[in-house]
Amino acid sequence: MxxxxxxxxxxxxxxxxxxxxxxxxxxxxxxxxxxxxxxxxxxxxxxxxxxxxxxxxxxxxxxxxxxxxxxxxxxxxxxxxxxxxxxxxxxxxxxxxxxxxxxxxxxxxxxxxxxxxxxxxxTGQRVVPDGTDGRDGFDGFNAFGRWPGDEHGLSPREAEVLALICQGLSNEEIGQRAFIGVNTVKTHIRTLYRKINVSSRTQAVVWGHAHGFQPEKD
Known part of the structure; x- marks a missing residue:
């Protein structure tokens, strides 16, 4: 065979x-x-x-x-x-x-x-998650692979929110990009600020640029 x-x-x-x-x-x-x-x-x-x-x-x-x-x-x-x-x-x-x-x-x-x-x-099959229910399928599970900020205690979701902040997106735009509510975005921002010891968006961007949160560009 x-x-x-x-x-x-x-x-x-x-x-x-x-x-x-x-x-x-x-x-x-x-x-x-x-x-x-x-x-x-x-x-x-x-x-x-x-x-x-x-x-x-x-x-x-x-x-x-x-x-x-x-x-x-x-x-x-x-x-x-x-x-x-x-x-x-x-x-x-x-x-x-x-x-x-x-x-x-x-x-x-x-x-x-x-x-x-x-x-x-x-082979041409269509595959989607079993029991798709809208819950976050990453936070709370063992993470697949790595992401910027994991060594600093940021969850995958917090890391993505910070990455989008570093891309210059507003809270509303982050919510649209990450498909989460604005209040959830604000909650993630508060927790990630605490973890990286910053108190403003500008400080968060400076920290992010120093810790791998700028997308690689050609």
Whole structure:
């Protein structure tokens, strides 16, 4: 029986630590999933074609989500894009699929579950989180990969809010980007300020720029 070739994927995010963390978790499964491109550095489009790549794993940390996804701008029509996020709100999942995503995987998944989902999506199956109920699927679970600020005690959600602050977004814009309410944004800001010992947005941005919260750019 001929052994099945691994699914060839690119991991896409603007933060090198996020991309490297996902790739590291997938490395033990290289016989099933081969990471052939680490698309950090502000990459807007995967430059590999169908001969080199089967699927793009789009990590939503600090990135557009849902209906704001620009699937056509990421890759060719024949390469499937999978959204990888801790937010499994049903409306967000549905909007991502409507925007052209081939599947949606929660970051509360284990590495083996992620690999299995990638394999299924690569064969044309549509995969979405089981029991999608709108709860945060990352905070409170063992984190998948790494993110800026984890060594300073920031939760994944707090880290993303800080990343979006460093991108110059308002609280309302952060809520829209992260698909959470403005009051929730304010709560995360209060807790992350306390953890990094700052008291203003300007101080938070200065701290963030010194601790890896600026997206990598080409």
């Amino acid at each position: 001929q052994e099945r070739a691994p699914v060839r994927i690119a991991v896409l995010n603007d933060y090198d630590i996020v991309v490297a963390g996902v790739a590291a978790v997938l490395r033990p499964f290289s016989d099933r999933v081969e990471v052939v491109d680490l698309a950090a550095g502000g990459a807007e489009r995967i430059r590999l074609d169908e001969a080199e790549l089967d699927l793009v794993l789009y990590d939503t940390f600090g990135k557009s989500q849902g209906g704001a996804l620009n699937i056509a701008g990421m890759t060719s029509k024949r390469i499937r894009v999978v959204v990888f996020s801790w937010n499994t709100d049903p409306a967000l999942v549905a909007a991502s699929l409507e925007a052209g995503a081939a599947g949606y995987v929660s970051k509360s998944a284990t590495a083996d579950e992620l690999v299995s989902a990638i394999e299924r999506i690569a």
